């Protein structure tokens with residue numbers, strides 16, 4: 001078992017955009033918990049979510065999520081099912097008044113989907129968009145309306161490889177889809193009123209979504225909300241109103257523990273910056289490649305790039321495969337390549353990719 005795991009680590013550099021790479025030690029601990037959890041001689045998968053052992057998992061996961069985001073009293077962290085896409089609907093359900101409207105910044109496919117769902121429940125206004133250039137930049141200098149019920153942004157656009165560096169400053173609640181860069185960089189999260197993130201990009205396996213919400217913004221819509229879609233119901237139930245997705249929550253907890261143990265957000269911010277700089281430096285230096293997005297909008301999590309000569313694609317793909325680089329194919333809407341540098345991806349993997357890019361230049365340049 002052990003040797004197989006080590007082999008896997010050494011052999012494959014996993015740049016998958018999602019579900020994405022998890023730390024090897026987390027995968028090992030998770031697999032152990034599937035057989036014998038907490039020395040109960042029972043699997044995590046076959047015990048009650050109301051057992052004291054799982055209640056401890058839930059409490060620690062909720063506490064640690066807030067701690068890593070630097071959020072204290074006034075905020076509640078809950079783990080829900082349904083993916084980040086469920087939040088596209090749940091956010092307006094809980095925050096959009098029937099007579100009101102919500103402001104959205106449209107930075108890509110996910111933001112557009114969020115807008116579409118909100119429109120089913122009320123009015124929305126797109127206050128900024130980068131659709132004119134196929135979402136290859138983050139809009140700047142747009143006003144935030146003071147009378148909207150909330151402003152919705154996407155901190156990192158997984159598909160295009162753009163990332164917000166500055167955030168809208170506003171009196172109205174700011175809601176962030178942080179699915180693909182949660183726990184990846186130092187940001188003051190107190191400027192946000194609701195953060196949500198599907199687990200499978202940078203936190204854990206698919207199946208759980210973290211929602212962290214400032215409680216004081218809830219309960220103002222005048223709408224009757226079905227229980228399962230009501231944040232207040234889940235908060236009141238300590239995130240166990242119904243059976244929560246126990247396994248993804250547990251693995252997310254293991255990942256958060258791994259992050260904290262290694263130095264938390266301060267540490268990972270430095271690591272992620274170094275990884276991204278290493279790759280962008282090579283993209284800019286190497287005449288065979290071009291970056292896919294505007295420089296000041298570049299993401300540290302999803303690095304998108306194109307071949308100057310797309311006809312050489314098959315050759316580059318072959319070289320990547322031979323070097324055991326996996327998951328680099330760009331999203332079908334963008335083409336080219338996308339290297340996702342999520343927290344668990346080591347710098348060595350980025351270096352392995354850079355080596356292949358240099359070799360490719362030698363061969364074809």
Ligand SMILES: *Cc1c(COP(=O)(O)O)cnc(C)c1O
Nearest residue numbers: 083084085110158177179180198
């Ligand atoms: C992947 C992703 C989503 C959708 O997540 P699901 O969990 O599949 O619903 C939403 N927003 C962003 C930014 C994403 O990267």
